[in-house]
Amino acid sequence: MKNTRRNFIRTSAAFTAAVGMGSAMPSAFSMINRPERKIRIGAIGIKGMGWSDLNAVLKHPGTECTALCDVDRNVLDMREKELAERGIKVKRYTDYRELLASDKVDAVVIGTPDHWHCLQMIDACAAGKDVYVEKPLGNSITECEAMVGAARKYNRIVQVGQWQRSQKHFRDAVAFVHSGKLGSIRLVKAWAYQGWMKSIPVKPDGPVPEGVDYDRWLGPAEKRPFNPNRFHFEFRWFWDYAGGLMTDWGVHMLDYALLGMKAGRPKSVMASGGKFAYPDDAAETPDTLTTVFEFDGFNIQWEHANGIDGGPYRRNHGVAFIGNQGTLVLNRDGWEVIPEKERMEAVPLQPRTDNGLELHAANFIEAIRARDSSLLHCPVEAGADIAIFSQMGNIAYRTGKKIYWDPSAKRFNDPRADQLITAPYHNGYSIPEV
Known part of the structure; x- marks a missing residue:
């Protein structure tokens, strides 16, 4: 360049x-x-x-x-x-x-x-x-x-x-989780079932559209011929530029899982999934994925699926804090508490009341x-925490192993996982030292 x-x-x-x-x-x-x-x-x-x-x-x-x-x-x-x-x-x-x-x-x-x-x-x-x-x-x-x-x-x-993080009903839901009324929480589920996401048909490489500075668009990413599947919105499904639904929706839903549990880095991460819905389409990132983050005393589970809306609790996205007394279910529409038998009172849906953006x-x-x-x-610190957390999920998926994080060394126990800590830079670019 x-x-x-x-x-x-x-x-x-x-x-x-x-x-x-x-x-x-x-x-x-x-x-x-x-x-x-x-x-x-x-x-x-x-x-x-x-x-x-x-x-x-x-x-x-x-x-x-x-x-x-x-x-x-x-x-x-x-x-x-x-x-x-x-x-x-x-x-x-x-x-x-x-x-x-x-x-x-x-x-x-x-x-x-x-x-x-x-x-x-x-x-x-x-x-x-x-x-x-x-x-x-x-x-x-x-x-x-x-x-x-x-x-x-x-x-x-x-x-x-x-x-x-700026919406009242999300903050209210986390406050309820922190109140202890749900009892001991052993599992938090976060998910995104995206029925609107269809298969991305394979397309041939072609000429750069008129008016597009493609070299500047690539920037630090690997030099490749122009392909419309990798441009504008669809870049999300290619490892050169993004991390699929794990980093697109996961950073939203898993962010609240971490806030509710006051959690930091996981002890271990394992993930399983693949291109099960659209095995032959152009995307690289998995269209179906289950990831488990291990902490002391509880787990956080992420799952996503393209092409279907039938997520847990009849919601296509959300977070569920599953406690001994009841389960709080939260998403962009509102939150409610589903009691465990007769152990606590139900809380009816508390709807969204504001514009978060x-x-x-x-x-x-x-x-x-x-x-x-x-x-x-x-x-920036909060944004980094959840982005790193989601990246760990993708690293576990890409290695196909259960990986363990060493917080003092800031490394995993696996050489392949350590290689994925840093995204490769190309075309004369490098990550600045600060």
Whole structure:
């Protein structure tokens, strides 16, 4: 590639020196604390959730969008037009590093494919920007650890897009679990049964679509011919860029399993599954998977299945805390308690009452105004914890073994599993040392 990360480090160093950005905190941020000063937002990756995140942020009256970035000029044209129809004029970029160099951007929304999150978040922090980054935080254990280090080093506000943490009914459900009323909890189930997910038909490689900077889209991923199955939304089902449903939905549901149990790293992980629904389609990640995370005194179980909606408790996604007295079932619609025989009172469905994404975006802006990461509902450390946890599940699946985690050495007991701790980088890119 013509422009590697090393080139950016050199140019951004000069930029930092010129305008006083980086860990020294630019004078512009004293302006952010003035209530009359709007926080200027730039968005990187704006086709899917990045666009939804940006619009949620812009619902806050103290914000304005000043910049858009995407490697697909067709997407840029579409989003620029939509903003113009709302009276919003923006500067457009195809290289996110140029957006980060702008003094008209205070904070960024990152909605790119998973394999780009790490570099873009760290570069944004180094450029003095606050960050709202989509989940999963990183595409490997090593990436997540580096991202936590960068947020701390550069003293940035970093919110991870696990917006359920901002919803009242999720917090209420966890409070009930912590009350002890369910009795001893020996098993927590989390799941995603995705009936809408159909088979991805095999397609031949082809020409790069007009207007797409494919080399920049690949970034640190392995160089491959363009294939439409690997582009835009479908990238999720290929190991080069993401981790399938385990990291797409698992980070949401398993996050609440960990919160409810006040759990950290598991002692061991084992997983079994495969491409059972669509064995001959184009996807690489498993369409059917069961994973067991072992802790002292309880287990957390993850399961997912593509193409069917018949999940546990007649819900296509959720978390169930199974206690001796009763079971609390929670998902995006609400929560309820199903008693174990006559051991406790049932709690009828407590429905959702708010918009989690909008509340999460507002929480991000609140933390920026206060310059206080402790206000965040999903700070970078929390995003890293659940992304690492989900990555462990994928590593167990890919090795086909029950693997054990050594918390002091931060390694597994298996050489193949250790190789998967770090995602390989290509094309002159490398994970920054922070």
